[in-house]
Amino acid sequence: MARDVYANRARMARFVADSGWRRLSAWAIAHRWFPWRSRSVSVPSRLLFAPHDLRTGDPTRASEFYSGRFAFAGKVVLTDGASPFEIEPPSREWAEELMSFGWLRHMQAAGTAIARANARALVGDWIAMRGHRMAVALTPEIAARRVITWLTQSPLILQDADASFHRRFIRTLTSQVRYLKRVSPHVADGRPRLTCALALCFAGLCMADQPRLLRFAQRRLVEELDRQILADGGHASRNPGLLIEVLLDLLPLRQCFGARHLQPPAALLNAIDRMMPMLRFFRHGDGVFAHFNGMGPTPADWLATVLAYDDARGRPLSNAPYSGYQRMEAGGTVLIADTGLPPPVALSCEAHAGCLSFELSSGRNRIVINCGMPATGREEWRAVARQTAAHSTVTVEDTSSCRFVSSGILRRLCGTPVIDGPAEMHVDRGERGGADVLRASHDGYAGRFDLVHQRSWRLSPDGARLDGEDLFRVAHGEEFPADGRDRYAIRFHLHPAVQPSRAADGHTVILRMPDGDDWAFTAPEATVTIEESIIFAGGGGPRRTEQLVITGRAHQVPHVAWAFLRMRALRP
Template identity: 80%
Template sequence: MARDHYADRARLGQFVAESAWRRMRAWALTQRWYPWRSRSVPVPSRLLLAPHDLRTGDPTRAAEFYSGRFAFAGKAVLTDGLSPFEIEPPSREWAEELMGFGWLRHMQAAATPIARANARALVGDWISLGCHRLPAAAAPEVAARRVISWLTQAPLILQDADAAFHRRFIRSLTAQVRYVKGASAQARDGRPRLACVIALAFAGLCMADQPKLMRSAQRRLTEELERLVLADGGPATRNPGLLIEWLLDLLPLRQCYGARHLPPPPALLNAIDRMMPMLRFFRHGDGAFALFNGMGPTPADWLATVLAYDDARGRPLSNAPYSGYQRMEAAGTIVIADTGAPPPLPLSHEAHAGCLAFEMSAGRNRIVINCGMPATGRDEWRTIARQTAAHSAAVLEETSSCRFVTAGPLRRICGTPVIDGPAELHVDRMERSGAEVLRASHDGYVRRFGIVHQRSWRLSPDGMRLDGEDLFRPAEGEELPAGARDAYALRFHLHPLVQPSRAADGHTVILKLPGGDDWAFTAPDCAVAIEESIVFAAGGGPRRTEQLVIAGRAHEAPRIAWTFVRVKALMG
């Protein structure tokens, strides 16, 4: 264990040094002389095509922009006749969304001469004001999104434009592609770096005279997709929401290869084919994604658009061992469990301490959830939302099964990765009397408390009953002493539409669901408390809800059995 400790410290030290070097390189890239004047990407003679934007647009937003109201990331700004790029941004998220230009799709949806003229004027403002050097605009992921947005909405921007504006637009777009090309290697691993590579692939296909860029972007795209899309189709970061985000870009990219009469790289086709089934894996009966590892509110319209490209439409996978998730389903009752270790250190900035957490739904009603992440204000809530206590999992001594970089100069240098967490997990899946049984354990608490946590689920064939068991056992196989630090709390966070009411026996809670499909939770010989909770991933922002809590000490009651059962089955 000591050797493991020193190995962890060495790995963290190397990661911090690499992060500091990337930050220095990223700063250098924003300087006046490089890469804006680089000739690594020649100015194209024209744009050959515009990718299809799968993200839906709202034409009413275009009218708001024309009136000077810009609402992004939960903040609204009135420009009072100024350009939005001259306004002090109310938040970093607001500024990044503005600088990413994804909102141009709303003007495209309006499809009016006024919307086209306003889009062209706003793009012209951005170019004239030299906004490319603003911190929010220079972030590699934001710059990549801007390149994709400008390429996608080029017909909107350039229609009715004069020759002088057309030249300014092409030159500015080329400079930004050069910047993304130089900054991509310094971008943070995972979502930011892949966004840069996808933007370069789009640019190579859509801009004329770019054979060199096309080849290099395709090579890097292949490398990133083979590394970030796991064998079962899940993202290496373990955030289910990235499936939707990546497919919204990769599907149009595949179409661009077809439009250029070029064969798409096999890695692109394979990644899409692997990711599509995972969309169904993470869905509950109401269509929402399970809330694991940074997942926020499910963008229902975007998900529906992506699912329209799914040709298989078969039964979802039940076992995603590379991604670290399991799914059980019977007669409309669904259980999705996190049975994986944290992702590698460079990819763990959004990972949560939710090992052995689960979610449960029956029909279109979600019953047990995790707290998830909000759509906006993620920095404000991240520290709380990543804790084990924000998941339907077991918490030992009010600590999390993972440790994160959360504050101080280390966070400014390397972000918020997971620096310690479960490393040894055991997962067994079997069938008993026609029922699915899943058993998993992790060692996330061994180093600090010497305790292994094991959880089991059994879903009945008729979907009417979920039996669970939590077991706390010493890592060395001996009994825990009476004075051990072994206080635990089993937390089951409830969906906000679930109304719990305690039964007279003290260990049963009736769960009233919309539509009258009521369930009961019972834990024999255990007191079940109803406490306040919060769901961060609600559609309108964080929302109050409730949770069921069973507390105890491992040396006194190491084994806790609990059951969710439909009330009509219980009455029968």
């Protein structure tokens, strides 16, 4: 036990030191005296072509920008004739969206001369104000997104532009590519580092006369794809939403290699082939992704665009052992469960303490959910949304199965990674009586409460019944101490469309569905209560909902059986 504690502390110390060094290096590179402006990337004579932007745009937003209304990340700013880059940003998220220039796609969607002129004027303002020196704009991931956007939207920006603006645009773009090339080894692990590699690869393909840059970018991209895209197609951070975001960049990048008559790296093609089936793995019957490890509202339009490139439209995978998820499906009923350990520390800043949580849906009705993450205001809700209590699983003594960095200094230095959590996970899957059976256990509470949680699911062949069981056992020893800390709460968060009503017996809850395909929840040996809950990943922001809760003490009731049943299957 002591050896594990010291090992965790040593691992965390190395991570903090590495994070500090990366931040210091990135800060130094961002300074004007650092030689990243050297001609490591030459100014191209022209842009060869523009990548296709798969992210859909809204033409009505273009008219809002023209009138000086900039709405990003849940905040609205009225510029009153001033440049948006001169305005004090209302939030960090707002500033990041502004500086990434992703909003240019809305002007492209408008397709009018006014939208093109406004886009060119706003980019010109940013260049004139030396926007690449602004603090938020220097964030490597934001700079990478800006480079990708400027390349994809270059026809919008440069159409009807004079020669002088064209030269300024190309020089500024090259300057940002040089910065990314120099800072890329020092970027935080995970999505930021992969985005930088993607931006450099796009630049090497789209900018003329860049063979050295392309070779460098391809090496970086292959390294990151091999490391971050797991064998089953999941992302190493375990966030399902990143699959959509990464594919929205990988698919156009594959097209760019074809446009240059170059063979794409095998790692790129293999990553796309592995990730596509995982999109279907995480989807419920209504098309929405399951809410695990940082997943927010599903961008339906983006997902539909990516799925249009999926050539193999067969049955989704049922087992994703490298990503740490399981899927059970029968008769239109879908269960998706988190059966994985926390991701590596460097990739865990968005990870949740949702071990053995699950989501359940029937047809287009989602029944059991996790609370997820909101699309905006993530920093405000992050600490709450990541707790075990925000997931449909078990909490012990109102404590999460993972611990996160909460100290102010450490948080500023390295974010909010998981610093302690389950170390062992056992998963067993099989079949009994024609039904799919899944059993898993974790030791996330062993160190603090000497308790191991085991959960089992059995889905009937017709999908009309899900039997579950939560079992608690001593991690070290044979019996629970009578005075031990072993109070538990088993939570089942319900989708807002579900209307629960408690039966008179106290063990059963009727779950009314919008389409009349009602279900029932029952726990024959336990008392079930209905409590308030919240879903953060609602399309319109956080939204009130309800949850079913069973409480007890492990030394008194170490075994709790429960079931979800389709009501129409019970009728004669």
